[in-house]
Amino acid sequence: MNDMDTRARARIDLGALRANVAALRARTPGAAFMAVVKADGYGHGMVRCARAALAAGAGWIGVATPEEALALRAAGIGARVLCWLWTPGGPWRECVEADIDVTVSARWALDEVTRAASETGRTARVQLKLDAGLGRNGAQPAEWPGLTAAARAAEDAGLIRVTGLWSHFSCADEPGHPSIARELAVFRTALAQAEEAGLTPEVRHMANSPATLTLPEARFDMVRPGIAMYGISPVPQLGGPADFGLRPVMRLTARLASVKRVPGGHGVSYGRHYVTPGETTLALVPLGYADGVPRHASSAGPVLVAGKWRVVAGRVAMDQFVVDLGGDAAEAGDEAVLFGPGDDGEPTAEDWARACGTIAYEIVTRIGPRVPREYVDTADGPAAVPADSGGR
Known part of the structure; x- marks a missing residue:
């Protein structure tokens, strides 16, 4: 693709993305790194960005929908993948068979994933999500003890393995907002209750991009940057990308x-x-x-x-x-x-x-699919990286 053969293009710098992952990892020593590539990698290309993030040291990939997770597996991404936005009747069985970590936010979801595990004869990887105050997905604190007890019973039955416990901030992009400390406290209480229920997860996580940059106390075992990985500041009121060692990718x-x-x-x-x-x-x-x-x-x-x-x-x-x-x-x-x-x-x-x-x-x-993505790598020079079938 030369400069004159298309009406428009989105040039994606994979070298910048890898450098951003490295910069974010350097800020969070000791924490595992989940690269969030939902919504087609925030418009940058899910598969190509997942590969670049893994090459830069990410250990996990995060997406919203099970369909996104399955697409990553179909593209040959073998890393740990977590997806979290489920509706009843979703592709639980396919995700269990693909060794995808699935999020459970309510008893109906636990029932569906345990049924899928029973049908496949495989142990499902499950992460339990708490609603600490955002009001979207996740179990309410009052429901959490019952959900953790039911999950522990499903573990004892060999149907699932609880690999993670997590939640999401409502106002981490507003440093100093009173909800931040309140939601952290709710999450810590939930972690203690899960431990009392006998759960021993691999990872506990709550830090999105703004929390990764501004809340060391929220990093727990893993951080999961999204927009920051693509070189955009999640807290522009505190500084632009360069102030955090980041570079825009698109x-x-x-x-x-x-x-x-x-x-x-x-x-x-x-x-x-x-x-x-x-x-x-x-x-x-x-x-x-x-x-x-x-x-x-x-x-x-x-x-x-x-x-x-x-x-x-x-x-x-x-x-x-x-x-x-x-x-x-x-x-x-x-x-x-x-x-x-x-x-x-x-x-x-x-x-x-x-x-x-x-x-x-x-x-x-x-930025939609009518705009072709051209992949370049500034770490290796200005030459374009050819797109492949998994480039979007």
Whole structure:
């Protein structure tokens, strides 16, 4: 793939990802490392990022859905994989047969995984999740003693092995928030209750990206960074990626599809929310909300074109948006940089997040499959790494 053969690309720097894993591991000595690659590796490519993280010393891989976990196994990823977002009737049997660690947050889930274990004749690897205050998945503290006792009974029956106990913060990205200490205390109480029930897990874990960076007391036996692994700060109010020794992994670019002069008073995009203030040059960027560019970026999203930051002129459409170049020159085929590490003065994903009133997690994760991923490795030089069938 050369620079002129595609309308757009997301360049993924696997060398930067490995360096980020190394930097995060250096901050958490003694803790195992789970690389979270859910949502197609936060838009970066699940399989390729999982392989890079394992090469950098990650011992576990984390995903949300069982389908993601099974896809990793199908791609040849043999490392420990944990998945956590289940619904009744899910592929419990397939995951048990694939030696995937499955999360149990309620008695119905324990019933389904023990049934799958009985049917397959294999011992299921199970991690119990506590709701320490986030209010999503996980057993309520009042339900926890009963769940741990039932899990211990299933262990005695040879149906499961409880490999982990875990929970998730609600406000770790707001350092000092009173919920943090409260949720840590709830989790510690739950760990003591599990021990009283006779459970001896391999790992206890609670630290997501912000907790990995800012809460040493929350690291327990393992940390599970997600967004930080991709070089985006989970606590931008405390510092950008470089302040934590991280480097953004994705660079999103497109080739201008059109450049033309228009008179003053010319409407731009749907609704004429932008009207040219005078004669000017308009450049068309062939990316839109079908590719993951937020419609909320209308009249707000920053783009580097012709050596300067521009702002989306008018509405973002399904497949394209326009920037006003003023008196500057450009040609069809020239590069527009939506975001990247910032090395060449381009915006970052955090800049887009601020412009759209969201978080950088969403900016990178929503980049869709119409945008090809090109894998490079700065550790080995600038040459592109060829994609394979597991590259997405």
